[in-house]
Amino acid sequence: MFTIKSDHGLSETGYDKIIEWARSILPEGNRLKENFYAAKSMMKPLGLGYQKIDMCPNFCMLYYLENAEITECMTCGHSRYKPRTGRGKTLVAYKKLRSFQITPRLQKLFMSPRTTEHMTWHQTHDAVDRVMVHPSNGEAWKRFNSVHPHFSVESKNMRLGLCTDGFNLFGSFTTSYSCWPVILTIYNLPPGMCVRPKFMFLSTIIPGPSSPGWNIDVCLRLLIDELVQLWSSGALTYDISRKQNFLMRAALMWMNNLSRGSEHM
Numbered sequence: 207m208f209t210i211k212s213d214h215g216l217s218e219t220g221y222d223k224i225i226e227w228a229r230s231i232l233p234e235g236n237r238l239k240e241n242f243y244a245a246k247s248m249m250k251p252l253g254l255g256y257q258k259i260d261m262c263p264n265f266c267m268l269y270y271l272e273n274a275e276i277t278e279c280m281t282c283g284h285s286r287y288k289p290r291t292g293r294g295k296t297l298v299a300y301k302k303l304r305s306f307q308i309t310p311r312l313q314k315l316f317m318s319p320r321t322t323e324h325m326t327w328h329q330t331h332d333a334v335d336r337v338m339v340h341p342s343n344g345e346a347w348k349r350f351n352s353v354h355p356h357f358s359v360e361s362k363n364m365r366l367g368l369c370t371d372g373f374n375l376f377g378s379f380t381t382s383y384s385c386w387p388v389i390l391t392i393y394n395l396p397p398g399m400c401v402r403p404k405f406m407f408l409s410t411i412i413p414g415p416s417s418p419g420w421n422i423d424v425c426l427r428l429l430i431d432e433l434v435q436l437w438s439s440g441a442l443t444y445d446i447s448r449k450q451n452f453l454m455r456a457a458l459m460w461m462n463n464l465s466r467g468s469e470h471m
Contacts, residue, residue, distance in 0.1 A: 260299035265421035304411040329361040364456035367391040386412035
């Protein structure tokens with residue numbers, strides 16, 4: 207039901223109506239959750255949620271970790287929160303960043319029999335001389351392997367690509383864009399799989415309406431911190447094909463279409 211809701215843009219009310227109908231024809235004592243809220247609560251332990259971080263509306267900084275309690279931007283002085291209206295006590299930030307953890311989703315690729323067998327394709331496939339069908343056939347990949355032999359010796363270590371671009375989420379003609387999704391591509395997989403939407407992992411949603419420009423690196427701080435952790439320390443991961451744990455590390459190989467701030471990064 208979650209997949210149908212996502213693929214077809216089903217509203218929460220529509221989801222609840224379908225669930226209400228399905229429960230009415232199922233036997234008594236069925237375990238189908240009664241509404242979208244209850245189903246979402248059931249999905250939460252899977253670790254596929256996201257983190258909301260307040261940020262300066264001018265993309266100067268994130269109110270994160272050591273800056274979590276600050277109430278105005280240290281660079282431009284802009285207030286963190288909107289002025290209160292009425293008697294409401296809740297503080298509302300001008301802008302919020304959404305960050306999705308990538309480590310649990312990378313680990314789940316090795317926990318499923320359908321995907322774990324493809325995670326070492328980049329090293330096991332038969333390459334044809336002077337024919338490039340995958341980034342692993344390119345000189346940049348080979349050069350990386352020679353510079354980082356301790357990383358490349360483990361074929362299950364993750365090779366990632368990153369891209370982002372602004373687009374109009376709501377289809378309005380009055381603005382050209384409303385957010386910037388940051389997407390990671392899994393280059394361990396064969397060419398026919400690594401470009402499929404289900405293997406392109408959303409890691410960050412940068413809010414609009416203005417472009418982050420040169421400050422895009424500020425918006426990527428949570429992702430960068432996670433990638434640094436995956437590169438230096440790795441994450442203990444279970445490989446269902448071998449029935450054993452291994453230390454999964456990751457490297458960001460390429461960055462594509464990174465707004466105006468790519469060269470700065």
